[in-house]
Amino acid sequence: MxxxxxxxxxxxxxxxxxxxxxxxxxxxxxxxxxxxxxxxxxxxxxxxxxxxxxxxxxxxxxxxxxxxxxxxxxxxxxxxxxxxxxEPYKYADAWELAASERPLLACLDQVTDPRNLGAVCRSAEGAGATGVVVPAHGSATITPAVARASAGAIEHLPVAVVPNLARYLAEVKSGDLWIYAAAGDADASMWDTDLSGGLAFVFGAEGKGLRPLVRRTCDAAVSIPLAGHVESLNVSVAAAVLLYEAARQRRRS
Missing domain, CATH: 3.30.1330 (60s Ribosomal Protein L30; Chain: A;)
Structure with missing residues (x-):
């Protein structure tokens, strides 16, 4: 053989x-x-x-x-x-975040700077927010630089990515979840707005602001009163101010 x-x-x-x-x-x-x-x-x-x-x-x-x-x-x-x-970062489900009891969300529209995303996450986690939502395209997502800028807040805060932010907002808004555009030209200020219920703030990129379709999808717009000469705040600072004002109102309600 x-x-x-x-x-x-x-x-x-x-x-x-x-x-x-x-x-x-x-x-x-x-x-x-x-x-x-x-x-x-x-x-x-x-x-x-x-x-x-x-x-x-x-x-x-x-x-x-x-x-x-x-x-x-x-x-x-x-x-x-x-x-x-x-281990790889596990993103949250954006629709589950919106379905939480009295959610408090920060949604970012085309915020591309990882340091801004990290700073927003740090403020959101500190304020007790339900989570942060970002679009899949034209926006920063979780990276080592974002983790560094968040001082580790992303390890405790749910962050979700959605294919289309305007469509997501249209699907989740309801009587139990109001969508507020953060806009310097809004007639209503945060002092005069009831922020104690379920809500999502939507923040745009510096300079560009919110895209028209995203802003039209929001239920209302809210501004931060400014007493000085500057016309606007950094997106991460604006997010911190509004999230903590919402947290303050919730504690009193």
Missing amino acids: GSARRRRRLPTRAVAVTRDQVYGRRAVREGLRGRREVLELWATERAVKAEPWLSDVDRPRVQVKAERELTEAVGTRDHQGVVAWC
Whole structure:
């Protein structure tokens, strides 16, 4: 009998492991306290000495690295000596957020700066908001820079992405959920508006403002009274002011 024919072994493919990068001391610390599993953690010797909580981390083990290694890994020096790799961020369901009891949402229309998105998330989490909603196109979504700017708030705050913001707002608005456009030219100010019920604020990008269709979809518009010479506030500051005013009214209702 002839020798048995050898089977050709196909080359094995490496399984791609998807991981999210998080950097910055507060962002990583909240990542360890949040819902995602932290898979790998690097820190410089200086950071370990300055941040006692790094010495208390059991899993994963902190790997002490040179600062240049962290900079090369993240592509920026803005890491504060701490970098982690986590499970991918899991976005929330925007319709479930809107269906919550007396929801408080911050919706962003074409806000592309990751620092602004991160700052809005930080304010929203602090104000006890239900979540943040952003469109899938023409808007910043969750990235390492957003996690850093949010000081880790994204690890606790639901963030949802929708295909079309105007359509989403039209579908979820109801008697239990009012949609307010944040607009400097609005006749009604936040002092004169009842913000104690279920509501969603919609904020536009600086300079451009809200797109016409998005604004027309809103039930009403509300402004922040300004006493100085400037005509508007940064979108993240405006979001903080309105969200905290809504939170204040809710506590009193």
